Amino acid sequence: MGHLTLEERRRVFVAREQQLQKALAAPSGRPVAASPDGTAAAAARRRRNLATIAIIVTLVASGSIAWGSVEFRRPLSVLEIVLPRA
Helix, strand or coil: CCCCHHCCCCEEEEEHHHHHHHHHHCCCCCCCCCCCCCCCHHHHHHHHHHHHHHHHHHHHHHHHHHHHCCCCCCCHHHHHHHHHHC
C-alpha cells in the first residue's frame, strides 16, 4: 500500500508541472503606478529625505543643548539614591 503505479506517477508529475507553469505565468504582486518621467516620485523622495534629515538634526541639537544644561551625575552608592542630599 502507498505505492503508485507508473501511470499514477506520470499523472502526479504532469499535474505538478502544470501547477508550476501556472504559478510562473501568473503575475505576482500588484502593478506599481509610476509617473511617465519619474519626477513626481523623485520629488516626493527628496521631500521625505529632507524631512528625515531635519528631524535628525533637530534631535541632535536638542540633545546637545540638554546635555550642556543638565548635569548628569551618576550616584556613587545606593545610599545616595535612597537618602536625600543635605
